[in-house]
Amino acid sequence: MVAQDNRVTVADLLDEVYTKAGDLGIWAVVRRAAGLRLMVDISLSDAVTSILVRGKQIAVGKAYSEASLISVPMPHDEIADKINHFCREDIRDRVLTQEILIYVGILIRSEPGLFQGLLTLRVGYLILLITSELARELHVTQDEAYDYLMQLSPFEVKVRLRQVLTGYTGMSNLLRQQESLHVKQKESDIAWVVLPGIAEGIEVPPGGWRRFRQAEGATGRVPKEFFKQVWLLMQHCKGLVIGDKLERRNRLDSEIMLSEMTAGERNFALLVEHLLNKIEAPEYRQVNIEALIELAAIAGNNPKLQIEEYIVLDVLIGHAVRLAWLENHSQRSDRYDEDKASAWRSFYNTSPRDCASYILKAFRFLTEFVKDF
Template sequence: RLGERLRSGLLGGVAVQLAPLEELQQQACWADLPDHARPSGHGTAPIQPLLRASTSLQPLTAEEEQALEESPITALAERLWQSTSLPEQAEVLEQLVRRLGPDALLQGPGSQASLRALLEEIYRRALAEGDWNVVRRCAGSMGLVHPQLEDALTDLLVRQKQVVVGRNYTNESLITQPQGSQVIAAMIQRFSGEDGREWVLQQELLLALDGLARRSPALLNGMLTLQLGQLLLLLTGELASERDLNPVDAFEALCDEPPHAIRRRLLQVMADVEHAKAALQRKEQLHVSGRVRWAAPDPLEELPKGGCWLQHRLRLGALQQVPRNFYPGIWDLLHHCRGLVIGDKLERRNRLESAPLLSEKTPGERNFASLVEHLLSKIEAPDYRQLCTETLLTLIAFVEANPQVQFNDDLALDVVIGHAVRVGWQQEHPDQPRELYGPHKAEAWHRFYRSSPAQCRRWQLQALKELAEAG
């Protein structure tokens, strides 16, 4: 009779879940008992809070997050000690850790405290509140590593699967041999975006894939390579389609989901991967109005010394030099789109929203140029930073040649460049069907970096055209 009541989902008026232990243990987490429920005796003394009690769970706006990035350390510290918002406390700590490291000491109103201790406090509070967005942000900042990553990877390898961490398929991000959990986590961080929540989500996806392989191995049939970053994008695309969100807001919503909901969404995606890919592609489509001609003048260029465009991009990206009319050109570009996303397309702090910027700033304003420069400087790889600069110049030239064109979407540089790389590969291999592009991504990127800016511009314009025609 007890089994029947458990299977009914209700026991004495309390909702219960009956499932195999392996499945239930994935949902387990630490929780602090209230004082009246603690055991009596010689238990450990309760941990004294270092930060003010959190009375608000309201997340920060994108504008507030951008302001945090530009705030000096003293202002961040003062804001931390005064804050009563759990998400704000987590984001301020994240910024301080990025600049000072997790073991740095911060002088508080009473005494010093390490950033790690403060993060652990917010982490525990977020677990108690069930705020998984804050939990993942703190876990990423603390560099938490799930100890079963190694076992999950080994099990997938035994099943003749290989794993790609991060967003892009490269020889460096491909794992074909067993690795320790710390190594796996470090690779995820190296090849993923800047957001620590993404690192944690990719750890969760690796564990969830192992669970799927054990319980529903047929879902992985025909899949040799499991790409964690691409699966994360597919989950984001599905959520964006389901709730009619843009990719940035969809990623925020995904970070709010508890781990068991992430696993459920992964199961749905793996059951119909083509549907998930179509949903992601729909969210990348561009909706264009106005008269348009898909062309723009080639950039003026001279073959660099040594004849290597990659080395040229590495040099220019490191120096971060831009043409004289670069920032006014971006200002004009914002009149033709809803916004620009410079850098990681899932990080909402990387979005320049057209409407408020055009109403609050002027084209020659130093603050506007500093904002764009800041977003470009956040891109760690100098060669990719230069590619982003070149793509912005392509978009500037395009709207100058098409003054009536209007994109009713955000223009995400990651999306434009990614599709341009594919276009370049397809034009170089016209006999190969588009479906075979995936395994050749690393080769395609290798060639793209070594192609001239003029050639890359033509591929970028073709990518824009295809994205618009698909929309």
């Protein structure tokens, strides 16, 4: 009979993996083990305080809400709780976010000029900019570059972060270029159509459209023929990314899907439903459904439409939210970064028809037409 003292827990094994991977410099494994063990750097609180005392606020994760903001000093364990709640589904992101915050704390003390003009430091956006630069260098997709980023040493991450802050405007322009959708068709030949909303004819529901979307998104209900529409949409693009765009498992490749599955196949419906159900906020899940319906309508009215890239719903919806907000707050165009939480709250309260209209505008905004084809 084995004595209790000889028992080895999963936590013990993870600690051993963490230590050995660190010795070997396998940083992606180090970050995963640290994330699974919910490790928190004790200097995190000091780093955050260094940022806040210089008049900045911090947003963690990809959520655009007041709850994701850090505007007052707090203990490291409370900061970690906020990071764990709002960061991406990849558990390594929690550890990388801590690293970024600590490096920002160091850089803002030594080189405060790097942060001029930045009121809110959005850690998720900084990670996205680093990922975009890696994607450009390596000629890979952003989700593939994100995996490469996780393999970098802490020192290399710090160097990359400084490069991003040094060329912040240029990096933002690079991201915009990578988000573009190249279309092999003349713009004048495209029928830009706004499909009647999925709630067409319904008066503003009690509690507003956000509550309506929360209820609809929570049920997981989709319109009839929805999955067939998504399948047909995939005939017009390289693929779809539903949910967190830096998570490779959220990518649906059109060539694979269309060759292996049919429009009415249950497995295809289950796959799309699975990606939608991974989206935590029900109102955002519902907006994704509305966006897919509008995109399918555009594709259906333009049989020759062909998009060379993956359609990333996170990107498309993000631009729709921005365009909707700036349409009514044009005087705030240079301060949109400060208004994102309000912009998202406002967008959730737009009618489904208005949502479809802004999805169309965002699609047109992202579209670049290939002249020679």
